[in-house]
Amino acid sequence: MTEGETLPDIPDPGNTRNQSVEDDDAGSVTRCRRGDTEAFASLVRKHQKRMLNIAYRMTGDYDDACDVIQESFLSAWRSIGKFRGDARFSTWLTGIVLNRARSHRAQRAARARRDGISLDDPADIASGKFEDGLCAQGTSPAERLEKREMEARVQACIGRLDEEQREVIVLRDIQGFSYEEIGAVLKMPDGTVKSRLFRARSALKDCLRPLFGDLK
């Protein structure tokens, strides 16, 4: 399948293109436009975790992801007056996060080229930054270590994908966005989203294939 080829649009169970956009955040957004910071605080609390995970999978670095999210929310606050409400607030915010992550990663790549460091080095997971979360599952240390290594390799493979392929993989296969939402975020038709996603999965499968023999 070539880059420009798109799959035919097939009815998607999650496709709500023809429905009116119903946004749970519409009321808060209206208050934010009037300068209500408390309304914006509620939006931050609601969306911070999901946006942080998107940024983390896009950048591959936890601290960078935190920076990206802070900048993204600040940018959203500054430009909330321009948000027309023709998409969900979460969709609009995801677009901002992806843009910020792109520019952040570009800056980091330039810095890494200068310093001779690999971008795909999953330092956070390997260094045990998320040990607390894994301990909560009640697994043994050996299992935790194995899972951590596996996550590091998966993240490394995600990091090796093209920027566009990584975006659709993160949004669809990790965050569970519908094709319509991804199309709205990336401003592209569903067919393009699907073809890009299938190419991304194929590339990721090829990257992860050496791991499959180790899987139970």
Add this chain to the structure above:
Amino acid sequence: MTCSEIESRLCAYRDELLPPEEKDRIEKHISTCVQCGKALADLKRTADLLRDLEAVEPPPFFAEKIMARVREEAGRKRGIRRWLFHPLHIKAPIQAIAMILIAVSAIYVYQKGEPEMRKTTPLPAPIAAPEKGAVTAEPAKAPSHTADAAPSGRDSALRSLEPVRERPSAPPVAKPGKEEATAEFAAPHRKDRQPVRSSAALDGEAETGAVGQETPRGARDREDRTGPVGEAATAASEWKMMRRTGGIATGESAKAAVPAVPPRSVAGTPLDLRMRVEDVTAAVREIEAILDRFGARVVESRRLGQSGFMKVEIAARHAPAFRERIEGIGRVDPRNNLPAGPDGKVTVRIHIVGNP
């Protein structure tokens, strides 16, 4: 359907996006093809790995940190707007009145300010060369600045701080003899009998190197023009040429320019000098002491805040020496010297500005 076609549709198959008949064909193929079956299994494992990735948690007080920045920005924006415009019905008229006051003040300051703020300094008027007898060959030592000139200088300095008034020139206490003065004023001049160029012209020569060898004809023409009027016209034309070219004219060009410049009175257009000094009061005192020595007449003297203004009449032949002396007090602009002239008076306006 070939294996590669099947493999390209496996993602859509797994997401259940294919029509039923195509889905059936793929299932039949996979049941018989080990390679395609393995590809589908790998795809499922990839999806499982992605799904099982651990979600990261925001750091503690992450939302609070974000909101602190948001509130800071919101407060800054609101604060500027409020500071500028609220309440609008009070601040708008105040701002309008303030603008009008500023505009009126600016116009007033411009109109009533120091003269040098309003007009550019006119270029010095041409001055005729001194009489032939004043030109000597030997550079002589300058007259010593003796202490006996000091009392007169102090008195004149005190007078200079008074309001503007006319007063006669004070007689010099230690007036140098004629020979001494002649030697002093002639020091930078040439030895021959050619009409003396102004020291400004000589400066221009030294700086620009624009002076060529004078042609014999040019020199002869100069010598032919005898008498004060002719020499004055020559010097005036040279001065004019120097102003045009930034250097000094050659003999030929000077000759060509002579008819264009009518002879002018040396006491006609005043010369403007601008001085920048550390202490205006002390500078005025010293200038007056020097003026006394040359027998110059102070026409006007006044003090304007951190600056002073003096209008003096001085013998044209003393003008270059006067210029040299006052350069010892502070920086003098324009840099070109006062032109030397024949006997006669030249009016010099000195604007003294103190360094901030």
